[in-house]
Amino acid sequence: MTDLMKNMDRLFEPKTVAVVGASANPDKLGFHVMKSLVRGGFAGRIIPVNPSGAEIMGLPTAASLADHRGEIDLVIVVVPAGGVREVFAECAGRDVAGIVLITAGFKEIDDPAGAELHEELLAALAGKPIAVIGPNTYGFVNLIADLNASFTPEFSSLKKGSLAIVTQSGGISHLLGFLAQEAGLGVSKIVGLGNRLNVDFPEMIAYLMEDHHTKVIVCYLEGMENPRKLVETARRYRGKKPILVYKAGKAKIGNRASLSHTGTLAGRTELYRGAFRQAGMLEIDDLATLLDTARALSVCPLPAGPGVAILSGQAGCGMVAADVCEAEGLNVISFSKATQERINELMPPIAYRNNPVDMGPAWYDAARMQMIVQAAMEDEQVDMIILLMMFASANVAVLAGIQDLLRDWRQRKPLISCLLAPPGIWEKEINYLQGQGALVNYPTPERAVRAAANLWRLRALNLKA
Amino acid sequence: MTDLMKNMDRLFEPKTVAVVGASANPDKLGFHVMKSLVRGGFAGRIIPVNPSGAEIMGLPTAASLADHRGEIDLVIVVVPAGGVREVFAECAGRDVAGIVLITAGFKEIDDPAGAELHEELLAALAGKPIAVIGPNTYGFVNLIADLNASFTPEFSSLKKGSLAIVTQSGGISHLLGFLAQEAGLGVSKIVGLGNRLNVDFPEMIAYLMEDHHTKVIVCYLEGMENPRKLVETARRYRGKKPILVYKAGKAKIGNRASLSHTGTLAGRTELYRGAFRQAGMLEIDDLATLLDTARALSVCPLPAGPGVAILSGQAGCGMVAADVCEAEGLNVISFSKATQERINELMPPIAYRNNPVDMGPAWYDAARMQMIVQAAMEDEQVDMIILLMMFASANVAVLAGIQDLLRDWRQRKPLISCLLAPPGIWEKEINYLQGQGALVNYPTPERAVRAAANLWRLRALNLKA
Numbered sequence: 001m002t003d004l005m006k007n008m009d010r011l012f013e014p015k016t017v018a019v020v021g022a023s024a025n026p027d028k029l030g031f032h033v034m035k036s037l038v039r040g041g042f043a044g045r046i047i048p049v050n051p052s053g054a055e056i057m058g059l060p061t062a063a064s065l066a067d068h069r070g071e072i073d074l075v076i077v078v079v080p081a082g083g084v085r086e087v088f089a090e091c092a093g094r095d096v097a098g099i100v101l102i103t104a105g106f107k108e109i110d111d112p113a114g115a116e117l118h119e120e121l122l123a124a125l126a127g128k129p130i131a132v133i134g135p136n137t138y139g140f141v142n143l144i145a146d147l148n149a150s151f152t153p154e155f156s157s158l159k160k161g162s163l164a165i166v167t168q169s170g171g172i173s174h175l176l177g178f179l180a181q182e183a184g185l186g187v188s189k190i191v192g193l194g195n196r197l198n199v200d201f202p203e204m205i206a207y208l209m210e211d212h213h214t215k216v217i218v219c220y221l222e223g224m225e226n227p228r229k230l231v232e233t234a235r236r237y238r239g240k241k242p243i244l245v246y247k248a249g250k251a252k253i254g255n256r257a258s259l260s261h262t263g264t265l266a267g268r269t270e271l272y273r274g275a276f277r278q279a280g281m282l283e284i285d286d287l288a289t290l291l292d293t294a295r296a297l298s299v300c301p302l303p304a305g306p307g308v309a310i311l312s313g314q315a316g317c318g319m320v321a322a323d324v325c326e327a328e329g330l331n332v333i334s335f336s337k338a339t340q341e342r343i344n345e346l347m348p349p350i351a352y353r354n355n356p357v358d359m360g361p362a363w364y365d366a367a368r369m370q371m372i373v374q375a376a377m378e379d380e381q382v383d384m385i386i387l388l389m390m391f392a393s394a395n396v397a398v399l400a401g402i403q404d405l406l407r408d409w410r411q412r413k414p415l416i417s418c419l420l421a422p423p424g425i426w427e428k429e430i431n432y433l434q435g436q437g438a439l440v441n442y443p444t445p446e447r448a449v450r451a452a453a454n455l456w457r458l459r460a461l462n463l464k465a
Numbered sequence: 466m467t468d469l470m471k472n473m474d475r476l477f478e479p480k481t482v483a484v485v486g487a488s489a490n491p492d493k494l495g496f497h498v499m500k501s502l503v504r505g506g507f508a509g510r511i512i513p514v515n516p517s518g519a520e521i522m523g524l525p526t527a528a529s530l531a532d533h534r535g536e537i538d539l540v541i542v543v544v545p546a547g548g549v550r551e552v553f554a555e556c557a558g559r560d561v562a563g564i565v566l567i568t569a570g571f572k573e574i575d576d577p578a579g580a581e582l583h584e585e586l587l588a589a590l591a592g593k594p595i596a597v598i599g600p601n602t603y604g605f606v607n608l609i610a611d612l613n614a615s616f617t618p619e620f621s622s623l624k625k626g627s628l629a630i631v632t633q634s635g636g637i638s639h640l641l642g643f644l645a646q647e648a649g650l651g652v653s654k655i656v657g658l659g660n661r662l663n664v665d666f667p668e669m670i671a672y673l674m675e676d677h678h679t680k681v682i683v684c685y686l687e688g689m690e691n692p693r694k695l696v697e698t699a700r701r702y703r704g705k706k707p708i709l710v711y712k713a714g715k716a717k718i719g720n721r722a723s724l725s726h727t728g729t730l731a732g733r734t735e736l737y738r739g740a741f742r743q744a745g746m747l748e749i750d751d752l753a754t755l756l757d758t759a760r761a762l763s764v765c766p767l768p769a770g771p772g773v774a775i776l777s778g779q780a781g782c783g784m785v786a787a788d789v790c791e792a793e794g795l796n797v798i799s800f801s802k803a804t805q806e807r808i809n810e811l812m813p814p815i816a817y818r819n820n821p822v823d824m825g826p827a828w829y830d831a832a833r834m835q836m837i838v839q840a841a842m843e844d845e846q847v848d849m850i851i852l853l854m855m856f857a858s859a860n861v862a863v864l865a866g867i868q869d870l871l872r873d874w875r876q877r878k879p880l881i882s883c884l885l886a887p888p889g890i891w892e893k894e895i896n897y898l899q900g901q902g903a904l905v906n907y908p909t910p911e912r913a914v915r916a917a918a919n920l921w922r923l924r925a926l927n928l929k930a
Contacts, residue, residue, distance in 0.1 A: 027829060032858045105815055138857065152858045154887045169781020174855035178885050179908065222784065248784045251791035287785065287909045316634020319687065319713045320752065326716035350570055364492055390639035392603065393497045393617045420643050422619045443644065444752045 003129035004198070008207045011098025011131045012142050012189065014073030015044045017149065020065055020087050021078035022048030024056045029102060030078040032151040033139070034059075040141075040148030040156035047072070065090045073097045076139065076149055081105035081117060084135070088124035100149050101134030106195055121197060131203075137194030138170040141177075143187055144213045150192070161186010162215035163294050166204045168193050169248075172220045176291060184434075185295050188213040200224065202233040209237040216297045218290060219245045219281075227275050234279035239462045242297050243281040244454075246290050247272050282458045292447050293454040299440040300414035302459040303383040307333040308452065309376040310356035313363065313389030313398070317418065318356030321386050321445040328453035332356065333381040342375040363394055366401020373402060377409055384414045384452050388445050391421030399429040403438075410438040416452040417441045468594035469663070473672045476563025476596045477607050477654065479538030480509045482614065485530055485552050486543035487513030489521045494567060495543040497616040498604070499524075505606075505613030505621035512537070530555045538562045541604065541614055546570035546582060549600075553589035565614050566599035571660055586662060596668075602659030603635040606642075608652055609678045615657070626651010627680035628759050631669045633658050634713075637685040641756060649899075650760050653678040665689065667698040674702040681762045683755060684710045684746075692740050699744035704927045707762050708746040709919075711755050712737050747923045757912050758919040764905040765879035767924040768848035772798040773917065774841040775821030778828065778854030778863070782883065783821030786851050786910040793918035797821065798846040807840040828859055831866020838867060842874055849879045849917050853910050856886030864894040868903075875903040881917040882906045 017037060023030035030050075037046050038057050048056040053063045062068040065075065065087060075096055077087050081103055091099055106118045121135070133140055139150035141158075148156045152174065158181050165180075165187065167173045173192045180187055188211070191204060201219060208214045224230060234243055250269050276283045284290045308330045312318030325332050332355055335343065343353050346368045352358040357376070362369045376382055389395065399419065406415060417439045419430055433439045442448040482502060488495035495515075502511050503522050513521040518528045527533040530540065530552060540561055542552050546568050556564060571583045586600070598605055604615035606623075613621045617639065623646050630645070630652065632638045638657045645652050653676070656669060666684060673679045689695060699708055715734050741748045749755045773795045777783030790797050797820050800808065808818050811833045817823040822841070827833045841847055854860065864884065871880060882904045884895055898904045907913040 029859060035858075152856075154856070154858060154890070157887060167781070169779060169784070170857070171777070171779020171783075171853070171855045172781040172785070174779070174857055175782065175883075175885055175909070178855070178887055181887060182908075220781065222781070248781065248788060251788040251797075286911055288911065312636070314634060314636020314639070316632070316637040316685065316687070316713065317640065318636075319634070320637070323713060323716040332716075388636070390636045390643070391617075391619070392635070392639055393500075393619060394494060418640075420640055422622060422643055422646060425619070443647075444640070446751055446753065 004131055004203065005207060007097040007129050007131045008199070008203065010073045011133070012140070012147075013145050014097070014147070016047065016070065016072050017042065017044060017074045017076065018047040018049055018062070018065060018068065018072050019076045019078065020049040022050050022056050022061065024054070028078075029151045032153060033076055033078055033102070036148035036150050036153040036156065039153050041146040042148070043146060071095065074100065074149065076100040076102065078102045085117070085120055085124050088121055091130055092124060092126045092128045096130055098131040098133070100137065100139045101132055101194070101197070102137060102139055102151060103134070104136040106135045118195070118197070131199050132197040133191065133199055134194040135197065137192040138173065140189065140191040142189050155190065157181070159184060159186040161188060162213060162298060163187050164208045164211070164214040164217050165190045166193065166201065166208070166217065167191070167220035168222045169220060170194070172287070175287065176218065176220070179288070179291050183291060183295055185291065185298060202229045205230070205233050205237070205243065209240055215241060216294050217241055217243045218294050219243065220248065221245060222248050227272060231275045231279040234281050238280040242458050244290055244293055245276055245281045245283050246285065246287060247276075247283060277461065280461050282454060282461060284454065288447070289450050289454070292442060292451045296414070296416065296440045296451040296455055299434060299437050300416070300455060301411050303414050303456050304459075305383040306331045306456045307381045307383040308386055309333065309335070309379065309382045309384075310386045310388070311359055311373060311376055312356050313359055313395060315352060315358040315360065317388040317390065317445050318358060321388055321449050322356050324446050324449040325386070325453075328449060330449065330453050330456060333379075335376070336379055336381065339375050339379040343372055346372050363398060366398050369398055370402045370405045374405055377413060382413065384416065384455070386448055386452060387415060387417040387419070387439065388448070389419050391425055396425065399426050403429055403433055406433055406438040407436050410436055414452065414455055415439040416448045418443065418445045418448045469596055469668065470672060472562040472594050472596045473664070473668065475538045476598070477605070477612075478610050479562070479612070481512065481535065481537050482507065482509060482539045482541065483512040483514055483527070483530060483533065483537050484541045484543065485514040487515050487521050487526065489519070493543075494616045497618060498541055498543055498567070501613035501615050501618040501621065504618050506611040507613070508611060536560065539565065539614065541565040541567065543567045543616075550582070550585055550589050553586055556595055557589060557591045557593045561595055563596040563598070565602065565604045566597055566659070566662070567602060567604055567616060568599070569601040571600045583660070583662070596664050597662040598656065598664055599659040600662065602657040603638065605654065605656040607654050609654075620655060622646070624649060624651040626653060626763065627678060628652050628763060629673045629676070629679040629682050630655045631658065631666065631673070631682065632656070632685035633687045634685060635659070637752070640752065641683065641685070644753070644756050648756060648760055650756065650763060667694045670695070670698050670702070670708065674705055680706060681759050682706055682708045683759050684708065685713065686710055687713050692737060696740045696744040699746050703745040707923050709755055709758055710741055710746045710748050711750065711752060712741075712748060742926065745926050747919060747926060749919065753912070754915050754919070757907060757916045761879070761881065761905045761916040761920055762923075764899060764902050765881070765920060766876050768879050768921050769924075770848040771796045771921045772846045772848040773851055774798065774800070774844065774847040774849075775851045775853070776824055776838060776841055777821050778824055778860060780817060780823040780825065782853040782855065782910050783823060786853055786914050787821050789911050789914040790851070790918075793914060795914065795918050795921060800841070801844055801846065804840050804844040808837055811837050828863060831863050834863055835867045835870045839870055842878060847878065849881060849920070851910075851913055851917060852880060852882040852884070852904065853913070854884050856890055861890065864891050868894055868898055871898055871903040872901050875901055879917065879920055880904040881913045883908065883910045883913040
């Protein structure tokens with residue numbers, strides 16, 4: 001493990017955190033950072049640093065970083081750009097492991113002075129392996145450690161879980177965090193890399209691959225100076241944990257904005273696309289699908305192949321799903337003779353009994369419905385089940401009736417569903433089944449199928465390796 | 466107006482409704498239909514018809530349709546297929562305006578007897594212009610009239626509004642209904658056409674074009690015997706009300722399932738695509754986008770052109786939106802010199818001040834932010850505004866600060882937003898602004914841009930006409 005990696009351990013799990021630029025004034029970011037730490041329930045020591053020396057949120061304040069003589073693991077910096085170099089030099093002179101540099105005004109600005117300042121900061125570290133998140137970032141959150149080192153206190157209300165989110169944009173971090181919260185998806189860490197002084201995607205991926213609390217990694221990337229290093233790092237860990245990546249800056253105008261935003265041209269899409277593939281990273285081009293896929297990964301095993309059985313409570317939804325399966329490269333298989341015979345026995349000729357199966361006529365008979373699902377599950381060509389059912393009053397009891405079977409099959413073949421009902425109906429059953437790892441549910445057949453297709457793509461990517 | 470159209474008026478706004486096959490047994494669809502009518506608050510007369518003659522839900526029951534001598538506008542039929550012809554003959558012998566035929570087992574089954582029965586039903590109407598919804602349908606709901614003529618009582622809890630949903634699949638009707646409910650989108654009518662005995666898409670579109678309660682029409686279509694009639698009808702009303710259409714059965718396998726589902730081959734995609742375009746109907750290939758677009762239409766005016774200003778609280782979200790704008794055919798315009806100067810004065814050089822504008826540095830100053838939005842609004846090249854902002858604690862007051870301006874500009878240029886925050890934050894402001902018709906909000910930048918692009922497509926489709 002490199003010295004920088006060791007320091008990243010202390011950065012993400014510090015005992016003592018100093019906030020240079022801490023403030024009691026709600027109009028200052030230094031106020032929100034203090035609120036994040038205090039309200040977030042951080043159990044370690046918090047040291048506000050402010051020349052006034054007055055107490056902030058009931059905590060004694062150091063007039064300067066140098067004034068505090070005890071050990072400090074993490075320094076969060078929210079002072080104007082001009083004062084940052086001095087703080088860095090002070091950090092380099094003592095045993096600080098990490099810095100979160102929220103301050104903006106470095107490489108991303110038009111003025112060449114910004115790029116100079118960036119170099120000066122690196123120089124101020126004097127070769128010390130201090131891990132720096134930023135500059136130009138909201139910070140990071142380690143939900144597992146109750147450490148909210150960001151200017152957004154509300155991040156602390158996210159559900160704890162195993163998804164790590166790493167982005168080059170504060171806005172996208174907030175977007176993905178709030179969407180995860182809405183979807184009930186648990187998060188381990190959210191990290192805003194900003195302009196990446198010395199902690200970039202490769203360093204974060206290496207760290208998260210060793211992080212026991214993280215099982216799935218989601219990256220939002222605009223552009224990098226050295227994509228090759230990212231590929232090499234991801235390849236080294238290939239197959240260990242899934243990496244999903246969204247690459248922004250595909251459009252000409254977005255690319256132009258990227259240079260200003262994080263100091264890097266977004267670069268050619270095809271080049272990145274090939275690099276991600278080589279590295280076993282799954283590229284996803286829609287933010288909702290990105291999180292939908294992360295959610296599937298947090299619940300389901302990977303499928304052994306692209307073979308899909310579509311079991312639908314209503315024929316129309318099955319048709320829509322079949323259309324999207326075909327477009328997304330999944331295979332709506334023909335059942336084996338034995339499977340088809342089992343299903344035929346359970347359903348009247350009035351129903352479409354081939355794949356996609358229209359289970360509508362079995363609504364009133366959960367036992368029959370369960371046997372249909374089981375027959376499909378047991379077909380060797382079926383690698384995944386897509387289960388679709390719209391509540392319709394007469395089928396209210398179906399879900400409770402088949403939940404034991406679904407639970408028994410959990411973690412064997414992915415079961416991706418679109419079960420939709422008015423508020424309050426089926427919520428208990430769906431939450432139970434999701435909690436058991438028996439299924440993952442989406443609000444439309446299309447979103448369910450896209451998530452299923454991405455599970456298979458991820459598997460295929462790493463089969464080829 | 467044809468006699469069928471006059472009868473459709475009485476079908477959708479009846480004074481008296483009879484339910485043939487009404488039941489007190491919750492295992493029967495006839496129970497759920499009764500519950501829909503009674504719980505849905507229908508103010509007219511309800512006549513349960515059941516040979517037992519026992520009261521159902523406190524209502525006196527007729528032993529047969531013939532036994533009830535008074536006027537009947539609408540007959541809902543939930544008896545087995547074999548008993549339907551007799552009911553139709555009775556309806557034809559008296560002044561019934563419409564029938565909802567929930568019973569399945571006609572043209573959609575493999576057995577040729579099904580197709581024969583279909584023809585027999587037509588014959589049983591004896592040339593009378595009785596409007597029939599179905600067979601093989603859940604029914605319909607007219608929310609404005611508190612009339613739930615379906616087997617899903619929960620449809621009555623949907624919000625009243627101006628969106629009509631017409632589908633060839635009960636499942637998709639339920640899906641779109643529940644998604645509309647979740648999105649707070651008001652609905653006028655939901656109609657399940659099923660196998661379309663004599664009320665098909667052309668008849669429904671002609672009816673809804675004259676329906677004062679309906680402003681936007683959404684269709685889910687699998688396949689039709691006579692697409693030409695649909696095109697002719699839609700063209701006749703071209704430009705009067707927007708029609709959005711989702712066409713299922715694009716995949717080979719979906720097409721095969723369609724024949725079984727509603728007795729019609731889904732047919733060639735390209736043929737339908739051309740027909741929709743000719744008719745000024747906007748085809749949308751994703752169910753979520755279909756409703757997202759309907760929601761935009763329920764709030765915003767149509768844009769005069771494809772010119773977009775992206776105003777973003779965080780640079781990353783602006784980049785994502787710019788990428789999607791380019792992919793969707795919107796034009797992220799270059800501001801006029803005057804607009805750009807106004808924006809430059811309001812923002813520090815640290816920000817990206819071109820389109821997409823990174824308004825981040827103005828978070829603490831809602832007045833400045835408001836002036837930026839106004840400058841963009843007033844630029845003649847800007848046909849639409851895409852406003853993106855992720856809550857970040859420090860920007861909590863921004864939305865309240867600019868809401869007067871947004872309200873003042875309502876209905877002048879579409880303002881499509883992605884404003885996202887943890888639960889409880891900004892909800893009041895967003896609901897207020899949506900209620901005022903000042904903006905329409907989506908959970909991701911992509912969904913916002915796709916809805917915006919569809920507003921422009923709809924305008925362009927009808928400009929060419």
